Amino acid sequence: MSVLSGKNVLLGVTGGIAAYKTTYLVRLLIKAGATVKVVMTPASREFVTPLTLSTLSKNPVLSSFTNEDDENDTWNNHVDLGLWADYMIIAPATANTMSKMVAGNIDNFLLAVYCSAKCPVYFAPAMDLDMFKHPSTQHNFEQLASYGNKMIPAGTGELASGLSGEGRMAEPEEIVDFIEKDIASQLPLKGKICLITAGPTYEPIDPVRFIGNRSSGKMGAALALEMATNGAQVILVMGPSHVSSDHHLIDRVNVETAQEMYDTVHEHIHKADYAIFSAAVADYKPINAADQKIKKKSDTLTIELTKNPDILASVGAMDKRPFLVGFALETENELEYAFAKAKKKNTDLLVLNSTRDKGAGFGVDTNKITLIDRDRNTTEFEVKPKSEVAKDIINEIINRTI
Ligand code: CTP
Numbered sequence: 001m002s003v004l005s006g007k008n009v010l011l012g013v014t015g016g017i018a019a020y021k022t023t024y025l026v027r028l029l030i031k032a033g034a035t036v037k038v039v040m041t042p043a044s045r046e047f048v049t050p051l052t053l054s055t056l057s058k059n060p061v062l063s064s065f066t067n068e069d070d071e072n073d074t075w076n077n078h079v080d081l082g083l084w085a086d087y088m089i090i091a092p093a094t095a096n097t098m099s100k101m102v103a104g105n106i107d108n109f110l111l112a113v114y115c116s117a118k119c120p121v122y123f124a125p126a127m128d129l130d131m132f133k134h135p136s137t138q139h140n141f142e143q144l145a146s147y148g149n150k151m152i153p154a155g156t157g158e159l160a161s162g163l164s165g166e167g168r169m170a171e172p173e174e175i176v177d178f179i180e181k182d183i184a185s186q187l188p189l190k191g192k193i194c195l196i197t198a199g200p201t202y203e204p205i206d207p208v209r210f211i212g213n214r215s216s217g218k219m220g221a222a223l224a225l226e227m228a229t230n231g232a233q234v235i236l237v238m239g240p241s242h243v244s245s246d247h248h249l250i251d252r253v254n255v256e257t258a259q260e261m262y263d264t265v266h267e268h269i270h271k272a273d274y275a276i277f278s279a280a281v282a283d284y285k286p287i288n289a290a291d292q293k294i295k296k297k298s299d300t301l302t303i304e305l306t307k308n309p310d311i312l313a314s315v316g317a318m319d320k321r322p323f324l325v326g327f328a329l330e331t332e333n334e335l336e337y338a339f340a341k342a343k344k345k346n347t348d349l350l351v352l353n354s355t356r357d358k359g360a361g362f363g364v365d366t367n368k369i370t371l372i373d374r375d376r377n378t379t380e381f382e383v384k385p386k387s388e389v390a391k392d393i394i395n396e397i398i399n400r401t402i
Helices: 017-031 042-046 050-057 078-084 095-103 109-116 129-133 135-146 172-185 218-229 258-271 311-316 334-345 386-401
Strands: 008-013 035-040 087-093 121-125 155-158 164-168 193-198 203-206 209-211 233-238 250-254 274-277 284-286 305-307 323-330 349-354 370-373 378-380
Touching: 008 017, 008 050, 008 078, 008 109, 017 035, 017 050, 017 087, 017 172, 035 042, 035 050, 035 078, 035 109, 078 109, 087 095, 087 109, 087 172, 095 109, 095 121, 095 135, 121 135, 121 172, 129 135, 129 164, 193 218, 193 258, 203 284, 209 284, 218 233, 218 250, 218 274, 218 386, 233 258, 258 311, 274 311, 274 386, 311 323, 311 334, 323 334, 323 386, 334 349, 334 370, 349 386, 370 386
Parallel strands: 008 035, 008 087, 087 121, 193 233, 193 274, 233 250, 274 323, 323 349
Antiparallel strands: 155 164, 203 209, 284 305, 349 370, 370 378
């Protein structure tokens, strides 16, 4: 999955012949999973039509402060658009637009959006070789870099003038590749390893029956995705679950029983910087699983159970251990039980769910959590989709450790 997935990307198109390549650039950004909005300078509309870019981006294209074609003549808010963006790309960036970006000369809508944007800004210069070499252009490159804008290097080759040299706008694939690599290199958890347990465990009674629970694995998969999105390498130890967890940074190990989960965790725990144990591990398992299917012989059946190893507690007891996050699902006296659990299992952070809260717990797509730290500080969150809950938990972990 691309680092641009789920991100808001604002593409600023300026008036150079390379503008025609932005049609393909928009498609690549959409393919990467980004939401794309396009702003254009008036001059760029001569090179590529707003209709083409609005069709490809599935969003209206703006190039002036008001919509002249709209009888209500509504105001286009450059500030809102600037703040909406997670990333802004100016491609092609002409010498003229760059000089205005340097000087803060806001004589069109695109430049107003640029000056309002708080997000990282990338620019892909495109011009003829002599303009490219001109000291004013070179000076502007340096100035833009000093503002924190990132230049996507121009290529060398045949130019629209028929001359050959430096100044060709980077190809759309190169632009996306450059941005993805740049974002990935700066993710807060880059180089960190996180071990996550998720889903239920199944404890066999006989070859066809088991003791299990209703955990879906959704919360753990959302946590894995969020960790990976922030750059961490994730080892996801998943009990039986149909929930997918596709990301190139997630290695999934499917397990079935608590013992298998315990063994897999201890195989990997020594390399982990973080461990998040969200699995609903069966506390007990049948002492002896029958080799053959148990036949319906008597009116009652007694199955003797024995305790499973407590994976979270076993890691909490290690001398050298990762930053440790546990979960607690309670039905009553929530805080009291959770404080005791956090102490007993030695967690750095405990995520408390209560079955009494609507929209929390197993099987649903939402959750409601309270985070509890070592000093018994509590932070309560609203009911949210599990993907948002995962963001809250991972943000808290990043704030506390990075
Ligand atoms: N956990 C674990 N191994 C177990 C049982 C639980 O790793 N054998 C972890 C869970 O993944 C969770 C935390 O411990 O992070 C708390 O699980 P919970 O079932 O709420 O607590 P228990 O210790 O089982 O206590 P109880 O069921 O008595 O509330």
